[in-house]
Amino acid sequence: MNILQISQLTCGYSTENVLQNLDLAMTQNEILCLLGASGCGKTTFLKSIAGLQDISQGKILFNEQNLAGLPVEQRQIGVIFQDYALFPHLTVKENIAFGLQKKKAAEKTEIIEKMTALVRLTGLLERYPHELSGGQQQRVAIARALACKPRLLLLDEPFSNIDSQVRYQMIDEIKDILKSQQIPAIFVTHSKEEAFAFADKLAIMDKGKIVQVGDADLLYQMPINKFVAEFLGNVNYLTCRITSDRSFNSVIGEYTFTQPLTFSNGKSISVGQNVHWLVRPQSFQIHLDEQGSGIISKKRFLGPYFQYDVNIGDECFMVQSPKNFPLDAQVRLNYKCTAPVLFDI
Structure with a gap:
């Protein structure tokens, strides 16, 4: 009550x-x-x-x-x-x-x-x-x-x-x-x-x-x-293209979900539309990979974790990980996501 x-x-x-x-x-x-x-x-x-x-x-x-x-x-x-x-x-x-x-x-x-x-x-x-x-x-x-x-x-x-x-x-x-x-x-x-x-x-x-x-x-x-x-924390916005009512393509891969995609405010999304996908820096999984599309361009030690700037093409993403990777390393980013937070561009 x-x-x-x-x-x-x-x-x-x-x-x-x-x-x-x-x-x-x-x-x-x-x-x-x-x-x-x-x-x-x-x-x-x-x-x-x-x-x-x-x-x-x-x-x-x-x-x-x-x-x-x-x-x-x-x-x-x-x-x-x-x-x-x-x-x-x-x-x-x-x-x-x-x-x-x-x-x-x-x-x-x-x-x-x-x-x-x-x-x-x-x-x-x-x-x-x-x-x-x-x-x-x-x-x-x-x-x-x-x-x-x-x-x-x-x-x-x-x-x-x-x-x-x-x-x-x-x-x-x-x-x-x-x-x-x-x-x-x-x-x-x-x-x-x-x-x-x-x-x-x-x-x-x-x-x-x-x-x-x-x-x-x-x-x-x-x-x-x-x-x-x-306001509540550091963010990354990945530009994605909606390929179906339950899937989109991003620079880190194609993702398919069990529920229809909508914007965070509840508004509908159209197939073919470009959207921003919210990914927090600590949500990324980062791996050394000689075939990976990412390059570590900056590295900061912040105590409990390292903070990296990872360049993929023309985009740069903030990534936090307890693992110590070398500067200029070639990496692959993943994100296990079941309910994406999507915003209009």
């Missing part, structure tokens, strides 16, 4: 709409990522859900309650900003307790102790924000947000200020906290690596619109268009 249902959401600043007719739904205990380039409307979307940005049309339903016009403090939505927004003159304990003024002293103490243990801040309650590391400041912001028992947590670029060496540790910790507390969350990032590690589901945004929503692996393997394909 959907706990959040957004339909035809439009909002912006002055006369310019930043978001245009957005539809989105999420289920209980789900972590959803709004992923897109800077300026695409992610933060504006987050603010509209929190009540920090007026909407000009559309509905935001949370547990079937329309949030339109509902004051921020009545939405029971927690927000963690990119800079954490901690009060520098307050201690860790006072920051966590900031939203608990109406609680009795005993209850307030109990909540602070619970949150402190949950985010592993025991022993740091009397410190000030400037005395904490970036990861510790983030934990304070999370504890403060969770202390008010939000129905939904919103996180705006939550990992951007965290050192890369501990970033994925923090991702795992926060994800475990959210799951254990059964709190759904929406977070904003421009980093696909963070999105893959943290989210249950991705919503790819571009120019104020949601382009595609789904599980990360599905979007990576079956992007709806070239924008999504390229």
